[in-house]
Amino acid sequence: MLVKxxxxxxxxxxxxxxxxxxxxxxxxxxxxxxxxxxxxxxGTVTGxxxxxxFIRSGEKKAVVEAVxxxxxxxxxxxxxxxxxxxPEQGESLILTRELVKSGKNTCRINxxxxxxxLYKEIAGNLIDIYGQHHQxxxxxxxxxxxxxxEYGENNLSLPxxxxxxxxxxxxxxxxxxxRAKLRQMEDSEKEKARMADMYRYQLEEIxxxxxxxxxxxxxxxxxxxxxxxxxxxxLASEAYTLLYEGNSTxxxxxxxxxxxxSLKELALVDSSLNGVYEMLESAVYQVEEAARDVxxxxxxxxxxxxxxxxxxxxxxxxKGLKKKYGDSIKEILEYRDxxxxxxxxxxxxxxxxxxxxxxxxxxxxxYQGLAERLTAARKKAAKDLKSSITAELKDxxxxxxxxxxxxxxxxxxxxxxxxxxxxxxxxxxxxxKPLAKIVSGGEVSRIMLAFRSILAKTxxxxxxxxxxxxxxxGGNALHAVAAKLSTVGQDRQVICVTHSPQIAGIxxxxxxxxxxxxxxxxxxxxxxxxxxxxxxxxxxxxSGGKITSVSREHAEEILKTFL
Numbered sequence: 412m413l414v415k416x417x418x419x420x421x422x423x424x425x426x427x428x429x430x431x432x433x434x435x436x437x438x439x440x441x442x443x444x445x446x447x448x449x450x451x452x453x454g455t456v457t458g459x460x461x462x463x464x465f466i467r468s469g470e471k472k473a474v475v476e477a478v479x480x481x482x483x484x485x486x487x488x489x490x491x492x493x494x495x496x497x498p499e500q501g502e503s504l505i506l507t508r509e510l511v512k513s514g515k516n517t518c519r520i521n522x523x524x525x526x527x528x529l530y531k532e533i534a535g536n537l538i539d540i541y542g543q544h545h546q547x548x549x550x551x552x553x554x555x556x557x558x559x560x561e562y563g564e565n566n567l568s569l570p571x572x573x574x575x576x577x578x579x580x581x582x583x584x585x586x587x588x589x590r591a592k593l594r595q596m597e598d599s600e601k602e603k604a605r606m607a608d609m610y611r612y613q614l615e616e617i618x619x620x621x622x623x624x625x626x627x628x629x630x631x632x633x634x635x636x637x638x639x640x641x642x643x644x645x646l647a648s649e650a651y652t653l654l655y656e657g658n659s660t661x662x663x664x665x666x667x668x669x670x671x672x673s674l675k676e677l678a679l680v681d682s683s684l685n686g687v688y689e690m691l692e693s694a695v696y697q698v699e700e701a702a703r704d705v706x707x708x709x710x711x712x713x714x715x716x717x718x719x720x721x722x723x724x725x726x727x728x729x730k731g732l733k734k735k736y737g738d739s740i741k742e743i744l745e746y747r748d749x750x751x752x753x754x755x756x757x758x759x760x761x762x763x764x765x766x767x768x769x770x771x772x773x774x775x776x777x778y779q780g781l782a783e784r785l786t787a788a789r790k791k792a793a794k795d796l797k798s799s800i801t802a803e804l805k806d807x808x809x810x811x812x813x814x815x816x817x818x819x820x821x822x823x824x825x826x827x828x829x830x831x832x833x834x835x836x837x838x839x840x841x842x843x844k845p846l847a848k849i850v851s852g853g854e855v856s857r858i859m860l861a862f863r864s865i866l867a868k869t870x871x872x873x874x875x876x877x878x879x880x881x882x883x884x885g886g887n888a889l890h891a892v893a894a895k896l897s898t899v900g901q902d903r904q905v906i907c908v909t910h911s912p913q914i915a916g917i918x919x920x921x922x923x924x925x926x927x928x929x930x931x932x933x934x935x936x937x938x939x940x941x942x943x944x945x946x947x948x949x950x951x952x953x954s955g956g957k958i959t960s961v962s963r964e965h966a967e968e969i970l971k972t973f974l
Contacts, residue, residue: 863877
């Protein structure tokens, strides 16, 4: 329940503090006095668009604050506990909204700054505002399903109604995702086939060569040797001749032996040369060993143009692979592994498509089951709603009305596969027709009030605000609307902006809105009326502005009737 509303620098309001009460509250005043400003302020503090145009001229900031009692609202208590805003027992819930010229608006819950989405989620469970725009939603057939669902969730003991809707929406979202994935796979089928052909060609090209890491280096060395075989043979032969065979000169080994014999004799005389002798002796053995190795190496050397061609061809193939698939054999083989993996994925395409189609069918089956359960629940709700709305409309001076809810299957969507449409026959003997085609403005107001009257009994919102719900209504229908608003006020706090003295007269609490002007500025003022004040205000409303003794007597009669 809305307990207090504080407004500062909002439109024509410089500063206002307004205390509301349980039951039925009305706001009245002359046209242009600022009744809509109060509604705009309440809308702003409960999360509607915070326009900078609301900031009073000449001011930098506007503030709207609302204080609520929430003890009897289990849904809002659960939300507050979930997000850590639950007040202590007996404490109030305070919502604050600041509008700044810069556009950086601030939302607070119990003094803590929160983002707008959370703020709106909390506030949306505290107040519902209904004006001409909201009543027109009844004429939008697309919104009829929302009215029916709200009734089913709040007024009937339908097991899991809300849970079914949530699961259905999640299932539908999953179906959309799976179908999009399937379309993507089907659209890319030709591209996958082309890629598979390319991958197979690349694998065949690499595998037909079968390069081995390090092979190119070894082949390069072998090629270098074969390409220089004749020169290497000549050099080896020359080295061997110089070391061991000799030619025009004596070979190195023979010369070393001669020197070794001379040192041997010297060492016999001077033992200090023993070390030199041993070094030379070792050198002789090493030279002879080197000569044998050179001879062996020379024997292996042989020009082989066939083998050289083979190596060059092999290296050219590897070079060709390097140009396409990597700068080294290691990178070529790594690319081969990637291609193999990609080809495996493509080769498994049919299996993936089949699996995806099976998943879509399974998810679709789950959706269908949930949708059928929801359809059954809606049909039950529709039957009950038909009776309830008909009874409410008869109370609202539509004695011959017939109301029905038509449910037919449609293309599956996130809210199910039901197309819901309200049908009505306001007069006896006329066939049922779509609501949007035959009702007048006054009838729309009464139908909306009938809905709110039913939903107010069990719905979570504690405060209902009706902005000129009496538009287009007169006579006995107006008395019926006034009585219904009073009845709704027994279950929920009702705040109503009205031009009707009949509605104002039946209210529990009456507030008057006035616009005053001083030398420089215009202000909106709100005051709660006492008994005499109510008589004067009702008399003004009855007489169209000029209070007479007759209108005053009529006003007193209205108050005596309802109070």
